[in-house]
Amino acid sequence: MQQHLPMFYTFPSIRGIQAGREYYITMCPLKLIPRIFLFDEEDIDPTVRSQRVLNKARVPEIAEYLINNCKDYVFSAITASIDGLVDFVPLSDDPVNYNIGIIKVPMTSKIVINDGQHRRAAIEAALKKKPELGDETISVVFFLDEGLRRSQQMFADLNRYAIRPSGSLNILYDYRDPVAEIARQLSYELDLFDGLTEMEKTTISNRSTKLFTLSGLYRATNELINNKIDKPYEELKEISFKYWAVVGKHIKEWNSVKEGVVKASELRKDYINAHAITLVALGKVGYCLLDEFPDTWEKELEKLQLVEWYRGNKYWEGRVTVGGKISFSRNNLILLTSALKKVLGIPLSTEEQEAERSLQSSN
Template identity: 50%
Template sequence: MDTSFEYIFPAIRGIQAGREYYVSMCPLRLIPKIFIFDEEELVPELRAQRILNRSRVPEMASYLTNNTKDYVFSSITASIDGKVKFEPMGDQGDSSRVGRLKIDMNSQFIINDGQHRRAAIDEALKTKPELGDETISVVFFVDRGLERCQQMFADLNRYATRTSPSLGILYDHRDEGALLSKKVIANSTAFQDIVEMEKSSLSPRSRKLFTLSAIHMANAAILSGHAYDSFDEAVEACCSFWDEVYNYIPEWQQVQEGKLTSGEVRQSYVHSHAVVLQAFGHLGNEIIEKSKTEQKKHLKKLKTINWKRSNSKTWEGRCMLGGRIQKSSSNVSLTTNLFKNHIGLPLTPEEQRTEDAFNRGENGQK
């Protein structure tokens, strides 16, 4: 090499598409120092990756600093633009694939996948510098120009898919809201055996009536702004509300009893769709701290609502548009307003303004 200064990484050599690549472990403290981004002011065709979304970084950094005993970060993939030399431990077998990767210190490291992890590590080290001695796996490729880097980015993200919100909640054992929703489903009569725990959308043939993600969002709405002395108290408050609602919606009961299929209910009624569950959540937020007698007094009036989708006079413009279920924030608000008016709860000034606009036809209805 032209210089005596170089980075030395313990590495394993592999082959993909006939080209060598290297896997190493890098101390977190080095990640912000040696890995760079493309200049953000460059036009997209001259960059090798997307622009950093800085709004994602604080949450990722907090994840690191708040979970120092059990965080998990996947590998960073980077291209090396510079001189590289791999020195194997031996000439044959496994020893020829394990060794030291020497990289000229004048080289540039361009991240192909993991720029947000890199930024989060940089941010986390400012508050917890002791994380610097921990390591993250890095996959190194030898840079072969901008076009190759752009193709690598495209290939690395070609088949990347986000997990469904329901599956993310199901497998999250750290977030208290996720834990609460799973316990509510397990303990509530209303949700026994009719919740899809993995998918966040239901096919017409699904035997489930609700999704975990929809119930999770509704529970968050119920508890928003309320404080409970314990986790179990919050669970009980949600269970009590849902079970009382369940008493006045016979179709939910009939699905559990096998008298109706969930597909029939979802096709013919509005009350099992996420927008209505969310509206139930906002309704629950209003009455959850009332006595059980008061809750029952109000909620029993739900049984006189015509939940059929064919009842367009009630639902069109609130949770439906052109006969199709809609779930914008305004749809949730207007559906909540309908519930509150029906069971005798006053609207807040903001809710009243939304209702007045709806009645004037400003939502597109006449």
Template identity: 50%
Template sequence: MDPRFGYTFPAIRGVQAKREYYVSMCPLRIIPKIFYFDEEEAALPAELRAQRILNTNRVPEIAEYVLNNQDSYVFSAITASIDADVVFEPLGSDDISSDVGMLRVPLDSKFIINDGQHRRAAIEEAIREKPALGDESIAVVFFIDRGLERCQQMFADLNRHVVRPSKSLGILYDHRDRMSQLTRLVVLKSDYFKDLVEMEKTSLSPRSRKLFTLSAIYGATDALLEGRDLDDLAPAADLARDYWEEVFRQMPEWQFVHDKKMSAGEVRSDFIHAHGITLQALGYIGNELIQRAKNEWKKILRKLRDIDWARNNAHLWEGRAMVGGRLSKAGQNVTLTTNAIKHALGLELTPEQERLEKAFNRSQRDA
């Protein structure tokens, strides 16, 4: 290899599975230049490609994340294979400096991204809007390309054990999203909810002592505060907590769990009011109540006690909250559940709710 023509990367050498690999810090501006999108490869059948096809819908979202969080964004390393014979020149011969040096790569080499193609495309888009980002860096892990089969296996291995965090855990750890911050305030500052909300998992086992998931509270609170200004979190969180605690007071079974007179699993098994679909419906109803009945909404919520929330009350809940005896959170089921609760509270339906209600009643008569 002619040292005058090629790429030179400061790198650290390592060994995995008896093969050398190299880690370098690359300026963002060179990422789109060395890792270009191969349209010809994208047109090949899946079995002849080393990567999945780029999902262009994901790219603007990632680019926007970088642009909106220029002081705090985080990118994991890009993993790539090089289809050439590279030369690693260590800084020295001792144990430490022998694995630190310069990685020289021929100019005509082809780089194949094994993991990170959407990050690469988003970096290119973000730099177009904010060129100064090009001076920042990202870690790149270089492997030596051993052919298509090896590249496909690397892609499979890199994605084999990838598990997305649960929605609840994502909400718990997200300090950028205003609604995530607000939901945490609602739960953690409420004596009613803080011991009954599962903060990590998105589903609850029958033996769980928790009554709700954080993700369910998030979705319901998002519906409750839809259209409201969240710039000042404290008053919005106080309003949401006030609403949910008033709902709590109207649900005897919730109070029994809080007072350890009933198990959470028993309540979730026998009643629909501790599930996400009902919380979502109550969120939408609360949104209307707080806006239209500012001084009366607590009084109106007392009628929640008159509702038979039992799952075996199929006459009321089948086709609304349940389909075939199983709870369903499909959009129309949330609306039909909302309608049933509004009817019990003496509230008018919106035109869209009325349209779906009429369609539901027709289907019940024709059944």
């Protein structure tokens, strides 16, 4: 009678110990990821799942990142639990190499992802478009499955202290996005922003000497060059530098801080133009201004000197402030943008007209 030999997945591995339990670190070819790693189905009750439901909207974005940056992408390790008998074979009996070897995982084992299900789904999607990625590898941390309770606790522990970096820090370290590069250069090279831009945090503390955040400058510049991203980088940079330099000339409060006449903290307390909503609104206005007055936009910006930025001005209540406090909601951004457009003589969009009517009726 013919015997059937057991079939195994075999991975080169390093064995370690955490909380008295063995675990294994290995490298897995991308082409194997969709085949051997499972994740719980979304229609299962969360009490009997060991992870969150897959957010399918995230998968194409991650897959495109992998495809478009196949020469310099970075994926962190996948963490998974093996429900099956794992055999670790040391490289040798030498104590130095005793924790280096291979693990043999029966193909009948259930391998469930504890952390990395979106990476797994994105890898599967990317391989359909770029199968040559299949021979590349991703690091995997294998734990032995000790049941649902342990898997759920692992998920909670793996995500307990996960904190996304701030928007400003992401922009500071992002060299793929041309708008991020322009925002960084503005913060260093344009006199208006140099020394007054918070490079790491997305909010500014009361005592800070900074007036702008890199994330606010990025968003404002992104609004300024909206839909122009297909133009050459140097042209986008020139537009950005020129626009913000001209804007800066006509906002005396910003210059007072730059010259050391007024503290940034005092401006934040008393003026709306010391907050990110104004910077972003000016970016949105700039996009329309350059289209409406392509030859005279610099002259038109002189009208910014007519704006009364004082936050105690009743005109701003409901438009920028709610109960005297700055509100950076989408509707408030629309209303501030429309207010600046009216000063500069730029026609309002349908959305802005509707927001103005709603504001008037509520007053």
